[in-house]
Amino acid sequence: MSAVSASAEVVARAASGTAHSPLRTMVAHEWRVLRADRMLLVVALLFAALLGVALWNGVTWSRFQTRVVGELAQADSSRFARYADTLAVMTPGTPLADPFAPDPRNPMTIGGARGGITASLTPSQLSMLAVGQSDLMPYYYRVTTGLRQAVLKGDEIENPGNLLTGRFDLAFVIVVLFPLVILALSYNMLSGEREDGTLALVLSQPVQLRSLIFAKLGVRAVTVLSIAAALVLAGLAVARVDLTAAGQLSTSLWWFAIVVAYTAFWFGVALVVNVLVRGSAASAVTVVTVWLVLVVLAPVLVNLVAQARYPTPSRVAFTTNVRTVTNDANKVADRLLSKYLVDHPELATAGTVNMDDFWTRTFMVQDTIEKTLAPYYDAFDAQLAQQQAVVTTARVLTPALLMQTALEDLAGTGLTRWQRFRAQTLDFHSRWQRFFSERQMRQQKMSASDLPSVPRFTYVEEPGTAVAHRVLSAILWLLLPAGALWAFGLSRLRRYSVAG
Amino acid sequence: MIMTIARKEFTEMFRDGRVRSGGLALLLLVGGSLLYGMRQTQQLATERDTARQLTRAHWVSQPAKNPHSAAHYGIYAFKPRATLATLDDGVDPYVGVTTWLEAHKQNEFQFRPAQDATSAQRFGTLTAATTLQLLVPLLIILLGFAVFAGEREQGTLRQVLSLGVKPSVLGAGKALGVAGVLSLVLIPAAVLGVIAITGMPDGGSDLVRLGVMIVSYIAYFVAWLALTLAISAFASTARVSLAASLGVWMLVCILAPRLMTDVVRSVHPTPSASAFAAAMKRDLDGGFDGHATGAQREKLFEEAVLKKYGVDSLSQLPVSFAGLSLHEGERHGDEVFDKHYGALWTTFAEQERVRELAAVVSPVLAMRSLSMALAGTDVAQHLHFQNAAEQYRRSLMTAMNGEMTMKSKGQDFDYKADPSTWSNVAPFDYEAPSAAWVLQRHTPAMLFLGVWAAGAVLLAGWSIGRMTP
Numbered sequence: 001m002s003a004v005s006a007s008a009e010v011v012a013r014a015a016s017g018t019a020h021s022p023l024r025t026m027v028a029h030e031w032r033v034l035r036a037d038r039m040l041l042v043v044a045l046l047f048a049a050l051l052g053v054a055l056w057n058g059v060t061w062s063r064f065q066t067r068v069v070g071e072l073a074q075a076d077s078s079r080f081a082r083y084a085d086t087l088a089v090m091t092p093g094t095p096l097a098d099p100f101a102p103d104p105r106n107p108m109t110i111g112g113a114r115g116g117i118t119a120s121l122t123p124s125q126l127s128m129l130a131v132g133q134s135d136l137m138p139y140y141y142r143v144t145t146g147l148r149q150a151v152l153k154g155d156e157i158e159n160p161g162n163l164l165t166g167r168f169d170l171a172f173v174i175v176v177l178f179p180l181v182i183l184a185l186s187y188n189m190l191s192g193e194r195e196d197g198t199l200a201l202v203l204s205q206p207v208q209l210r211s212l213i214f215a216k217l218g219v220r221a222v223t224v225l226s227i228a229a230a231l232v233l234a235g236l237a238v239a240r241v242d243l244t245a246a247g248q249l250s251t252s253l254w255w256f257a258i259v260v261a262y263t264a265f266w267f268g269v270a271l272v273v274n275v276l277v278r279g280s281a282a283s284a285v286t287v288v289t290v291w292l293v294l295v296v297l298a299p300v301l302v303n304l305v306a307q308a309r310y311p312t313p314s315r316v317a318f319t320t321n322v323r324t325v326t327n328d329a330n331k332v333a334d335r336l337l338s339k340y341l342v343d344h345p346e347l348a349t350a351g352t353v354n355m356d357d358f359w360t361r362t363f364m365v366q367d368t369i370e371k372t373l374a375p376y377y378d379a380f381d382a383q384l385a386q387q388q389a390v391v392t393t394a395r396v397l398t399p400a401l402l403m404q405t406a407l408e409d410l411a412g413t414g415l416t417r418w419q420r421f422r423a424q425t426l427d428f429h430s431r432w433q434r435f436f437s438e439r440q441m442r443q444q445k446m447s448a449s450d451l452p453s454v455p456r457f458t459y460v461e462e463p464g465t466a467v468a469h470r471v472l473s474a475i476l477w478l479l480l481p482a483g484a485l486w487a488f489g490l491s492r493l494r495r496y497s498v499a500g
Numbered sequence: 501m502i503m504t505i506a507r508k509e510f511t512e513m514f515r516d517g518r519v520r521s522g523g524l525a526l527l528l529l530v531g532g533s534l535l536y537g538m539r540q541t542q543q544l545a546t547e548r549d550t551a552r553q554l555t556r557a558h559w560v561s562q563p564a565k566n567p568h569s570a571a572h573y574g575i576y577a578f579k580p581r582a583t584l585a586t587l588d589d590g591v592d593p594y595v596g597v598t599t600w601l602e603a604h605k606q607n608e609f610q611f612r613p614a615q616d617a618t619s620a621q622r623f624g625t626l627t628a629a630t631t632l633q634l635l636v637p638l639l640i641i642l643l644g645f646a647v648f649a650g651e652r653e654q655g656t657l658r659q660v661l662s663l664g665v666k667p668s669v670l671g672a673g674k675a676l677g678v679a680g681v682l683s684l685v686l687i688p689a690a691v692l693g694v695i696a697i698t699g700m701p702d703g704g705s706d707l708v709r710l711g712v713m714i715v716s717y718i719a720y721f722v723a724w725l726a727l728t729l730a731i732s733a734f735a736s737t738a739r740v741s742l743a744a745s746l747g748v749w750m751l752v753c754i755l756a757p758r759l760m761t762d763v764v765r766s767v768h769p770t771p772s773a774s775a776f777a778a779a780m781k782r783d784l785d786g787g788f789d790g791h792a793t794g795a796q797r798e799k800l801f802e803e804a805v806l807k808k809y810g811v812d813s814l815s816q817l818p819v820s821f822a823g824l825s826l827h828e829g830e831r832h833g834d835e836v837f838d839k840h841y842g843a844l845w846t847t848f849a850e851q852e853r854v855r856e857l858a859a860v861v862s863p864v865l866a867m868r869s870l871s872m873a874l875a876g877t878d879v880a881q882h883l884h885f886q887n888a889a890e891q892y893r894r895s896l897m898t899a900m901n902g903e904m905t906m907k908s909k910g911q912d913f914d915y916k917a918d919p920s921t922w923s924n925v926a927p928f929d930y931e932a933p934s935a936a937w938v939l940q941r942h943t944p945a946m947l948f949l950g951v952w953a954a955g956a957v958l959l960a961g962w963s964i965g966r967m968t969p
Contacts, residue, residue, distance in 0.1 A: 053759070057762045060766075064772070068774055068775075071774065072774055132619075133619060133622070136594075136614060136615060136622075137615060153610055155608070155612070155773065156773050157771060157773045157776055158770065159764075159765075159847075159848045159879060160595045160879055160882065161764075161852055161855065161879045162764065162851070163591070163612075163614065164591050164593070165758060165760070166622055166758060166761065167758070167762060168759050168761060172758060177754075177755070180750060280739045281645075281738045281739045284739065284743060285642060288638070296624075296634070299620045300623050300624055300625065300626045300630075303620035303623065303625070304625070306618060306620065307617065308536065312617075315598070315610075315616070316548055316578055316598060316611075317547060317551060319551065319598050319611075320550075320551045320558070323554075323558050324558070384616065384618070387617070388618050390618075398620075400623070401620055404619065404622075405619055414619065415618070
């Protein structure tokens with residue numbers, strides 16, 4: 001038995017006095033034992049293979065999205081080039097016969113449903129690190145002068161069966177499987193040696209139980225972390241991520257830092273289970289139960305509580321409400337103008353607003369609809385914020401959720417970046433609407449020189465420090481329970497009975 | 501003899517505090533998820549019934565207007581909530597709840613509930629189904645891992661076998677003992693489930709589905725129980741038995757489903773939404789050959805109509821050319837939609853088929869697919885609803901364009917139809933597919949589940965028969 005021989009070696013070396021320091025010897029032997037054990041090889045190979053597959057999936061998905069965003073930008077710029085060509089040869093003076101004609105002198109040709117522009121969220125350089133919510137949330141919107149509700153639709157095509165299960169991405173490997181790897185390697189560090197009868201033998205030498213457990217934990221931690229680090233670095237290299245570019249290096253370092261914190265937490269769990277639970281089989285049942293509760297059940301229950309406590313207003317009722325509101329607004333369209341002009345005095349002085357214009361009426365109606373629906377949108381966002389608050393409050397109970405959110409944050413595929421993108425899109429939508437509606441209502445035609453002043457969307461990234469701040473807080477919330485587990489485990493270690 | 505062994509196992513396990521608390525926790529989870537599911541189902545059903553009536557009222561109360569204008573106004577279709585979704589909400593959080601049925605367009609479904617949630621949503625939802633699929637197997641492992649391996653370690657296995665007990669009898673007794681403890685959790689859970697379902701309005705109509713669901717879950721648990729016993733008979737120590745069973749559970753329940761997502765996506769890739777929309781637009785604008793412009797096709801159509809009615813000009817037509825032309829537009833659109841959505845939905849179906857075939861390596865995939873299908877919350881039944889909504893849209897458009905064609909003349913859009921026209925259109929009444937429809941499509945899943953159960957029982961019999969004391 002490898003454990004016996006290695007421990008015997010510790011004994012022999014310690015007896016002959018050739019050891020450098022006991023800790024170093026123990027680390028060296030623990031490493032040898034682990035290496036000789038097929039368990040480590042199998043687990044390490046499986047873990048490495050899964051990391052590789054997950055990284056590949058992340059890279060593939062990131063490339064897919066980047067390509068789509070590129071194609072859409074290309075389509076927009078060639079359409080704008082066509083407008084420019086057409087406008088260059090057109091005489092601006094001739095009146096438009098048909099307000100619906102696809103004529104770029106007509107502002108609504110460019111701004112309306114037939115025109116429009118794409119607002120897109122390019123995957124970040126490190127998006128391969130987590131697919132996150134990016135398979136579920138739209139990563140581009142078609143912005144037109146239409147209603148907010150019409151702009152905010154358009155999902156990427158995906159089989160709902162795939163969304164239900166989720167992708168096999170790096171975050172899944174780290175959040176869900178990595179703890180299992182840690183626990184599989186360390187659930188019986190003490191009980192195993194005791195059952196083999198080697199623990200008493202080793203501790204009969206001038207070696208402390210504390211140093212022994214540090215050696216065992218240290219070797220395991222360094223092994224699993226090196227595998228993860230090596231593969232992720234290889235992944236970054238394969239995906240040609242330029243670590244010297246702004247922010248990439250610090251993001252990668254934050255990634256490693258939080259993975260280390262998560263590792264510390266799970267080794268803390270392993271330590272406590274080792275100290276408290278006597279038999280190996282009982283330890284195995286205990287670690288699996290802890291994993292199950294923390295990784296599988298806790299996030300689900302937190303979500304359930306959040307949704308049951310703060311349900312979002314019904315989208316179904318919303319759909320029919322929009323129709324009722326639209327019907328009502330259409331009925332009083334003629335009376336809407338004076339109200340509208342109160343909010344837009346610049347148009348009142350221009351004196352060119354013509355209520356017979358189809359588009360003018362449309363804008364009036366839309367404006368009323370949006371104003372009527374605003375409380376609904378606010379209520380919706382408020383309830384979601386409350387749900388998020390529940391999740392945030394529960395973070396110390398849900399290290400898995402904490403970790404998942406932080407990894408998504410670092411990869412730029414989480415809800416924070418997406419919500420920011422959506423908010424910026426809505427902002428851009430109002431600018432776009434204002435630009436074209438004002439021109440249309442003043443009956444001002446577009447000319448080639450106007451094209452550069454048409455609003456363009458660029459997503460403004462959150463400052464890197466904000467992300468770092470959230471990740472740091474996640475790290476602290478992981479280290480807090482980790483520290484408690486370690487402190488408790490080490491203090492109970494003194495009372496650990498080696499015999500029996 | 502079998503009963504004696506079973507009684508001994510039962511008593512021993514039941515006295516184990518871990519088993520009792522595990523069982524109790526499981527029962528609480530099933531009970532809690534059932535209550536939440538019932539609340540959800542009732543709430544969603546009411547909300548959607550109200551919306552359905554409201555959208556109908558909107559449609560019926562339209563003033564006199566041109567039928568094509570009414571066609572543009574359209575109707576909303578709301579996806580009904582299946583009663584059995586109480587047990588398994590399947591893909592429901594990931595599919596839209598409503599679509600707008602309007603002229604010229606087959607719209608996508610909107611508002612996927614999962615998009616309006618926190619990131620915790622992606623860890624899954626708590627339903628009776630997830631509890632049964634993931635957690636009950638764990639309880640089975642907890643109950644059964646030491647059944648043989650533990651006795652072997654303690655030396656009692658040798659003693660028992662020396663008494664002349666046949667291994668098969670011993671195995672059957674132990675299996676019954678474990679099943680007895682398990683039934684303390686599962687029978688109350690099943691009773692709760694049946695009460696929850698039959699107590700709901702409309703619940704009685706789903707009894708066949710519910711019955712098949714219960715039988716499938718029993719087969720699934722038999723597979724896990726037999727597999728656990730087989731491993732326990734093989735393993736040298738209880739620790740090895742536990743590690744092996746848990747390893748299988750991880751691979752089968754946690755790893756396999758996720759890995760399959762990326763496998764099915766790469767075996768049957770779906771197009772990007774923008775490429776899909778562009779291809780559809782190309783066919784809509786240019787016809788299938790991609791050459792004829794809309795104007796050219798309209799010219800050809802005009803000639804054909806004139807010829808058919810034997811007149812020289814549109815003004816001489818006894819019917820409305822605008823109506824005919826709109827109808828022709830819808831017909832062409834329908835062909836294009838059928839081509840593109842047909843291909844896309846076939847890809848989805850193929851992805852689901854590959855996922856189901858992977859049940860060869862993971863019984864949970866078969867169980868999951870079957871459970872969702874029986875609950876009426878799988879991809880196929882969502883597409884069934886989407887298709888029904890689209891067919892209704894087409895009948896609505898045919899009615900509106902027919903009204904236009906027969907009651908109006910020439911190119912005229914000034915014709916205003918009487919408000920009674922709107923109420924003459926039948927409301928959209930969706931009928932969910934029958935249990936037979938579902939079962940027919942999931943023969944492979946049932947087969948795999950049966951093979952898993954039977955195979956695991958055979959394996960257990962074999963390994964128990966030749967186990968070394």
